[in-house]
Amino acid sequence: MSVVQDAAAPATTDHTATDLDFRLTVLGSGSSGNCSLISSQDTHLLIDAGFSGKEICARLTARGFDPSHLTAILVTHEHSDHVRSVHTLSRKFGVPIFSTQGTFSVALREKKFSDWYEMVPGRSIQLGTMCVHPISLPHDAVDPVGFRIECDNRVLGHITDFGYASGLVMESLKGCDTLLIEANHDLDMLKEGPYPWSLKQRIAGRLGHLSNASMLDMLPDILHDDVKHLVLAHLSDSNNDRRLLTLQLKRALRRLGLEKIPFTLAEQNEPLRTLDI
Numbered sequence: 001m002s003v004v005q006d007a008a009a010p011a012t013t014d015h016t017a018t019d020l021d022f023r024l025t026v027l028g029s030g031s032s033g034n035c036s037l038i039s040s041q042d043t044h045l046l047i048d049a050g051f052s053g054k055e056i057c058a059r060l061t062a063r064g065f066d067p068s069h070l071t072a073i074l075v076t077h078e079h080s081d082h083v084r085s086v087h088t089l090s091r092k093f094g095v096p097i098f099s100t101q102g103t104f105s106v107a108l109r110e111k112k113f114s115d116w117y118e119m120v121p122g123r124s125i126q127l128g129t130m131c132v133h134p135i136s137l138p139h140d141a142v143d144p145v146g147f148r149i150e151c152d153n154r155v156l157g158h159i160t161d162f163g164y165a166s167g168l169v170m171e172s173l174k175g176c177d178t179l180l181i182e183a184n185h186d187l188d189m190l191k192e193g194p195y196p197w198s199l200k201q202r203i204a205g206r207l208g209h210l211s212n213a214s215m216l217d218m219l220p221d222i223l224h225d226d227v228k229h230l231v232l233a234h235l236s237d238s239n240n241d242r243r244l245l246t247l248q249l250k251r252a253l254r255r256l257g258l259e260k261i262p263f264t265l266a267e268q269n270e271p272l273r274t275l276d277i
């Protein structure tokens with residue numbers, strides 16, 4: 001089948017008659033590599049490929065998925081923790097790549113892909129049963145995006161690598177059933193940590209990474225009673241404390257009366273269990 005369909009065409013004719021499976025498997029997330037698998041029926045989208053091809057295949061297999069069944073690779077931006085094995089996997093399994101023109105021009109063009117499709121922020125594309133909305137992000141890359149992905153009346157928000165929660169980001173994350181958002185660093189740990197001053201400034205800047213505090217500030221506007229799962233991702237190894245973050249998140253959820261929402265902190269070195277969106 002052609003992977004690209006008209007975004008206006010519904011994936012199914014009657015949403016009420018079906019209950020399509022729609023699942024998120026975070027294969028790994030952090031400054032050394034990011035990769036997620038989003039699946040529904042026979043459509044399987046990889047978001048980023050920031051580990052070696054061998055490692056991604058091993059993690060997919062560990063979660064019971066055959067890498068040769070991938071439908072497409074969506075690339076968020078050109079940083080190496082996101083693009084490392086995009087070309088390897090695309091060639092090996094004949095999988096098309098989707099990215100913005102900007103990401104393509106700096107990270108992919110030299111690899112001479114024949115199977116590349118342009119993603120335009122704000123313009124939805126239908127890939128099998130899923131409708132993918134690329135969202136522009138404030139981050140120090142050429143044209144970075146995050147995703148809002150809809151399938152069978154359910155919505156996944158999948159956004160990392162952004163310096164602050166812009167109006168567009170907040171709008172895009174409204175009404176999601178499952179959310180994966182960045183909680184990169186604790187600001188005090190970053191300030192006092194081992195990084196050189198210039199790197200600290202870059203990370204904490206408007207085009208850097210989202211702090212735990214900024215992530216917590218977003219929650220009142222994006223969480224609701226029916227959120228099925230909240231995943232915190234892209235945690236810094238050096239500048240974050242998983243225990244402290246867990247405590248802060250629990251406190252924030254309690255304050256919002258939403259302590260029943262299950263949450264998970266993504267791991268750098270191993271995949272999370274597969275979540276129903």
Ligand SMILES: [Zn+2]
Pocket residue numbers: 030031034079081082161234
């Ligand atoms: Zn990153």
Ligand SMILES: [Zn+2]
Pocket residue numbers: 077079139141161
């Ligand atoms: Zn980045």
